[in-house]
Amino acid sequence: xxxxxxxxxxxxxxxxxxxxxxxxxxxxxxxxxxxxxxxxxxxxxxxxxxxxxxxxxxxxxxxxxxxxxxxxxxxxxxxxxxxxxxxxxxxxxxxxxxxxxxxxxxxxxxxxxxxxxxxxxxxxxxxxxxxxxxxxxxxxxxxxxxxxxxxxxxxxxxxxxxxxxxxxxxxxxxxxxxxxxxxxxxxxxxxxxxxxxxxxxxxxxxxxxxxxxxxxxxxxxxxxxxxxxxxxxxxxxxxxxxxxxxxxxxxxxxxxxxxxxxxxxxxx
Amino acid sequence: xxxxxxxxxxxxxxxxxxxxxxxxxxxxxxxxxxxxxxxxxxxxxxxxxxxxxxxxxxxxxxxxxxxxxxxxxxxxxxxxxxxxxxxxxxxxxxxxxxxxxxxxxxxxxxxxxxxxxxxxxxxxxxxxxxxxxxxxxxxxxxxxxxxxxxxxxxxxxxxxxxxxxxxxxxxxxxxxxxxxxxxxxxxxxxxxxxxxxxxxxxxxxxxxxxxxxxxxxxxxxxxxxxxxxxxxxxxxxxxxxxxxxxxxxxxxxxxxxxxxxxxxxxxxxxxxxxxxxxxxxxxxxxxxxxxxxxxxxxxxxxxxxxxxxxxxxxxxxxxxxxxxxxxxxxxxxxxxxxxxxxxxxxxxxxxxxxxxxxxxxxxxxxxxxxxxxxxxxxxxxxxxxxxxxxxxxxxxxxxxxxxxxxxxxxxxxxxxxxxxxxxxxxxxxxxxxxxxxxxxxxxxxxxxxxxxxxxxxxxxxxxxxxxxxxxxxxxxxxxxxxxxxxxxxxxxxxxxxxxxxxxxxxxxxxxxxxxxxxxxxxxxxxxxxxxxxxxxxxxxxxxxxxxxxxxxxxxxxxxxxxxxxxxxxxxxxxxxxxxxxxxxxxxxxxxxxxxxxxxxxxxxxxxxxxxxxxxxxxxxxxxxxxxxxxxxxxxx
Numbered sequence: 001x002x003x004x005x006x007x008x009x010x011x012x013x014x015x016x017x018x019x020x021x022x023x024x025x026x027x028x029x030x031x032x033x034x035x036x037x038x039x040x041x042x043x044x045x046x047x048x049x050x051x052x053x054x055x056x057x058x059x060x061x062x063x064x065x066x067x068x069x070x071x072x073x074x075x076x077x078x079x080x081x082x083x084x085x086x087x088x089x090x091x092x093x094x095x096x097x098x099x100x101x102x103x104x105x106x107x108x109x110x111x112x113x114x115x116x117x118x119x120x121x122x123x124x125x126x127x128x129x130x131x132x133x134x135x136x137x138x139x140x141x142x143x144x145x146x147x148x149x150x151x152x153x154x155x156x157x158x159x160x161x162x163x164x165x166x167x168x169x170x171x172x173x174x175x176x177x178x179x180x181x182x183x184x185x186x187x188x189x190x191x192x193x194x195x196x197x198x199x200x201x202x203x204x205x206x207x208x209x210x211x212x213x214x215x216x217x218x219x220x221x222x223x224x225x226x227x228x229x230x231x232x233x234x235x236x237x238x239x240x241x242x243x244x245x246x247x248x249x250x251x252x253x254x255x256x257x258x259x260x261x262x263x264x265x266x267x268x
Numbered sequence: 269x270x271x272x273x274x275x276x277x278x279x280x281x282x283x284x285x286x287x288x289x290x291x292x293x294x295x296x297x298x299x300x301x302x303x304x305x306x307x308x309x310x311x312x313x314x315x316x317x318x319x320x321x322x323x324x325x326x327x328x329x330x331x332x333x334x335x336x337x338x339x340x341x342x343x344x345x346x347x348x349x350x351x352x353x354x355x356x357x358x359x360x361x362x363x364x365x366x367x368x369x370x371x372x373x374x375x376x377x378x379x380x381x382x383x384x385x386x387x388x389x390x391x392x393x394x395x396x397x398x399x400x401x402x403x404x405x406x407x408x409x410x411x412x413x414x415x416x417x418x419x420x421x422x423x424x425x426x427x428x429x430x431x432x433x434x435x436x437x438x439x440x441x442x443x444x445x446x447x448x449x450x451x452x453x454x455x456x457x458x459x460x461x462x463x464x465x466x467x468x469x470x471x472x473x474x475x476x477x478x479x480x481x482x483x484x485x486x487x488x489x490x491x492x493x494x495x496x497x498x499x500x501x502x503x504x505x506x507x508x509x510x511x512x513x514x515x516x517x518x519x520x521x522x523x524x525x526x527x528x529x530x531x532x533x534x535x536x537x538x539x540x541x542x543x544x545x546x547x548x549x550x551x552x553x554x555x556x557x558x559x560x561x562x563x564x565x566x567x568x569x570x571x572x573x574x575x576x577x578x579x580x581x582x583x584x585x586x587x588x589x590x591x592x593x594x595x596x597x598x599x600x601x602x603x604x605x606x607x608x609x610x611x612x613x614x615x616x617x618x619x620x621x622x623x624x625x626x627x628x629x630x631x632x633x634x635x636x637x638x639x640x641x642x643x644x645x646x647x648x649x650x651x652x653x654x655x656x657x658x659x660x661x662x663x664x665x666x667x668x669x670x671x672x673x674x675x676x677x678x679x680x681x682x683x684x685x686x687x688x689x690x691x692x693x694x695x696x697x698x699x700x701x702x703x704x705x706x707x708x709x710x711x712x713x714x715x716x717x718x719x720x721x722x723x724x725x726x727x728x729x730x731x732x733x734x735x736x737x738x739x740x741x742x743x744x745x746x747x748x749x750x751x752x753x754x755x756x757x758x759x760x761x762x763x764x765x766x767x768x769x770x771x772x773x774x775x776x777x778x779x780x781x782x783x784x785x786x787x788x789x790x791x792x793x794x795x796x797x798x799x800x801x802x803x804x805x806x807x808x809x810x811x812x813x814x815x816x817x818x819x820x821x822x823x824x825x826x827x828x829x830x831x832x833x834x835x836x837x838x839x840x841x842x843x844x845x846x847x848x849x850x851x852x853x854x855x856x857x858x859x860x861x862x863x864x865x866x867x868x869x870x871x872x873x874x875x876x877x878x879x880x881x882x883x884x885x886x887x888x889x890x891x892x893x894x895x896x897x898x899x900x901x902x903x904x
Binding site for chain 2: 172228
């Protein structure tokens, strides 16, 4: 091996090593900083269990809504051209860059008691803000752009020729969507689901603003962490460790499904 | 001499066959308008033309994948499209087999599943029969379990054909069926395809840019350019009498102005292998002078590419080429015998006349793009320069001086900001770097080694914890505040006293019990329960809709009228909130004093400056600032 090759290789290894350590160590430190028995002990409180349940329920609901609505939007954006499409695409990405608490204020202005839809709620005798649905809505708002972007890209990558041929073979557009577009776009759809679910799981600012922080009702894990941070750092660390663990397991699951599907759909 | 000034190039009807497909279509495309009509029986028609001439669009319009602007399509006596009758059958009911250039086999399905794709709804016996038929016809027995990615180009084509044929199409549309294949297998596949089409006996439209493909496969050929058919007929007719230079070039023959004739409308067509070349003029009536551009050798002969006003080709034998040593760049004469030339009178104009129009439209587009680019750059420049100046100013304003990092509990933001301003007036060189956050968070950061000169805490417990750890030596009381109820200006829940919070339905927000404001709030409820009844505390807490982690959150929710009441420090109701919320006093007997404490950590980077600032905060001037914000102060 020549000297310059060796240099390139060691430089590459160093850069990779630094990146991995940098991204991994702080999260690992959260697990290692606490005595495992104490960690478990501080998790064994009703508040933490409730927060975990609320987090899981709300993120599953949010992800369900995101997939249901977002898939339609993503497919439409991927397969149609119209004036102002670029503008719309950028606008749909805005929740990613908007500060979450600002998003929370925006949600209040629309769905709050005094918001645009306020009179509607009081007529229906319903409440949204500071209730469980508000948690889901805040998560949908912040996380949907991740799914839409990923799904749009993977739908756009499905060759229109496949769709055209499918139609000429007597299969309607709707069935073609299920038999061709979805299977071919599936890896992208799954990674979009994983991304947006993870974003919903970590959602804090908009939830805090729009849904409030009521243990057992609207307090999700991130809110529980923030609240614990104000009192007892070690229990905040313990809840963080729980959040990381749950997220890791779910993302791993999605990764495995993705791998399976990739196996079924070889690259053309 | 053969002189046939034919005007029947566009013979529309196939002779003596039953018409199955007929269409008249008009579709405006980006650069031109597609205008085609035709009638097809049981025969194979090839459409040839350059890419972008509209031939693929024609197939898509017929298949129902694009919609014509005007026209009609009928197949087998069934009207599939008619713009005037508003009939437009979707692609899935048109029963046309469409094979694409890249074959578009579904990559996630096996060969068998690809073939069966269009007939899954049929009953199993019929489905099996059709698949077996197609598999046998196309010789796919050994490939059924393969995935498409593993197949060769020829195999993919056969699978695509099988997939299209099992639906028993009434019309077959083949888009460049051979262009994706290697040259080595192309002629074999072409012959196979020809035999297959003969066996099938269904109307077939083939689109290609290769005259040879068209000649072998098709019964009739139509030459297309820019959306219209320039010429149609048998391969021989077109080769003999190309309608214009475009067609001639396409089919590999020559078309030049007849030089010795009077009428300028007369042209001469001749094949490259019928012409001769010489260095001297021969005074023949069919003679043209041209410059050799290129010479390519094919086995026993060589082809010379010549250019003058037109371009043409002449084939010479290798012997002749070597004997005469023709070189590119040389001017030579081309002659052709009268018997080998074909005269064509009316030459149809095609791309030449249209090209100027095209280039202007491109120019217009470009200038539009330019205009937009200029506007955009101007906007960007303006934005950047605004940001840039602001950035520059912010950089310039900072004189190099001593920095004083301080941590301030968020509730003291108001007085702290004013204190900083006053202190900076006296000490212009000092640059105060303030962090505002919850007391607990600031405490954690100090414990983790944050280097700060000064810490203002919103409660005693956190200060004591720091002292226990030895992070600070001593701390001082600097100001007191007390709690008040805040309600939105319109006060929709009609809250007028502390007692109302328990007795009236109200959306209440308070601090979480782990932060100072939350602790004090609960203390107040407990105190009041002594007089209002033991269940007062429980009733109030049942009205809580959110526990906030700091006072500002409580205030914001009340100010936004999302909450109907909240409990905060009196000192937090700053002027920004004063016109949105009303304060309601809590009786002194139940109220709890909230105290702010200040300290200099032992690891403060600049002890001297830190102590100076601490003294200033405790001075009469500093204390006056706290009073101004509604605090009670220990030093009056």
